[in-house]
Amino acid sequence: MSSLLQVSSLTKKYGNFTALNDLNFELESGHITGLLGPNGSGKTTLIKIICGLLQPTKGVVSVNGNPVGVNSKKVISYLPDTTYLGNSSSVKEIINYFCDFYEDFDMQRAYDMLATLGINPNARLRTLSKGTKEKVQLILVMSRRADLYILDEPIAGVDPAARDYILNTIISNYDENASILISTHLISDVENILDEVIFLRQGNIVRHSAVDDIRSNEGKSVDALFREVFKC
Amino acid sequence: MSWSLDSDRPIFVQIIEHMEYDIVSGALAPGAKIPSVRELASEAAVNPNTMQRALSEMERRRLMYTERTSGRYVTDDESVIAELKKNIAAAAVDGFVAQMKKLGLDKEEVLDLLRENY
Numbered sequence: 329m330s331s332l333l334q335v336s337s338l339t340k341k342y343g344n345f346t347a348l349n350d351l352n353f354e355l356e357s358g359h360i361t362g363l364l365g366p367n368g369s370g371k372t373t374l375i376k377i378i379c380g381l382l383q384p385t386k387g388v389v390s391v392n393g394n395p396v397g398v399n400s401k402k403v404i405s406y407l408p409d410t411t412y413l414g415n416s417s418s419v420k421e422i423i424n425y426f427c428d429f430y431e432d433f434d435m436q437r438a439y440d441m442l443a444t445l446g447i448n449p450n451a452r453l454r455t456l457s458k459g460t461k462e463k464v465q466l467i468l469v470m471s472r473r474a475d476l477y478i479l480d481e482p483i484a485g486v487d488p489a490a491r492d493y494i495l496n497t498i499i500s501n502y503d504e505n506a507s508i509l510i511s512t513h514l515i516s517d518v519e520n521i522l523d524e525v526i527f528l529r530q531g532n533i534v535r536h537s538a539v540d541d542i543r544s545n546e547g548k549s550v551d552a553l554f555r556e557v558f559k560c
Numbered sequence: 561m562s563w564s565l566d567s568d569r570p571i572f573v574q575i576i577e578h579m580e581y582d583i584v585s586g587a588l589a590p591g592a593k594i595p596s597v598r599e600l601a602s603e604a605a606v607n608p609n610t611m612q613r614a615l616s617e618m619e620r621r622r623l624m625y626t627e628r629t630s631g632r633y634v635t636d637d638e639s640v641i642a643e644l645k646k647n648i649a650a651a652a653v654d655g656f657v658a659q660m661k662k663l664g665l666d667k668e669e670v671l672d673l674l675r676e677n678y
Contacts, residue, residue, distance in 0.1 A: 496602055523609050
């Protein structure tokens with residue numbers, strides 16, 4: 329197991345507000361990591377810095393030994409927490425667009441997943457429900473053969489049955505050496521597929537451990553531990 | 561098929577228990593080929609690394625073995641399976657006895673109940 333993502337002394341301030349406070353951690357390749365924390369704990373800020381969409385105030389993030397930049401973006405497949413696809417395009421047009429844009433995009437894989445979820449490739453995006461749009465976005469992201477998938481709230485808007493399918497898509501569609509970083513509030517839905525979790529609180533990592541260690545040492549689920557750690 | 565795993569106990573332990581039952585009950589026959597890690601992970605809806613860990617542990621306990629090129633198999637050593645069956649039964653009986661003691665039943669009463677209901 330080699331280190332895929334290294335984050336060292338990472339700090340991000342918005343004016344006087346410290347969103348991330350001197351974070352240090354590494355992610356190994358081949359692992360699925362849950363990034364968990366209450367609202368406003370810095371999850372999306374951290375993700376955006378890893379993806380090169382925000383500049384850190386201090387510290388370094390590197391992917392496969394390269395600093396965030398062209399080379400890191402090539403190997404990261406990112407699902408943002410908002411929609412960014414043009415509403416007037418059809419699903420098919422967007423797939424072609426992704427195919428042009430990313431050399432690691434696997435078109436067959438995308439069409440297979442669309443078929444299983446019963447999504448018509450000719451449908452215009454504006455005719456799709458919110459949940460279906462989310463599914464399309466996730467399919468686009470998981471159809472790349474990336475080294476690191478970063479999923480910001482991937483299942484928040486979809487029904488429980490589709491959630492199961494999506495989680496299955498996630499575990500059966502990533503390569504052995506690829507890693508996944510998932511940020512979510514729906515801990516009980518995802519915790520069985522996680523290797524490890526990072527708990528963020530007010531920009532600090534308060535816990536980074538293997539999920540089965542939590543279960544053996546604490547005798548409780550990750551969901552229960554989260555509720556305890558972040559009790560309001 | 562769902563494996564109904566609890567979230568508050570280590571998943572790999574529960575996978576092992578699940579597969580041990582399959583071996584003892586014959587659902588996984590001696591010498592049968594085990595599906596790939598990925599297939600099993602997908603079936604159980606768990607992380608492939610966790611499945612790998614469970615299978616490695618079962619190999620360590622000699623309940624499975626790997627053929628270098630062709631995959632992983634259930635042990636064909638009947639004595640290992642018989643031993644496993646005994647251990648699982650012993651653990652279940654321990655739990656049962658403890659529960660009966662809690663209910664305040666003595667050995668004879670429990671044996672009578674067993675004879676009536678078995």
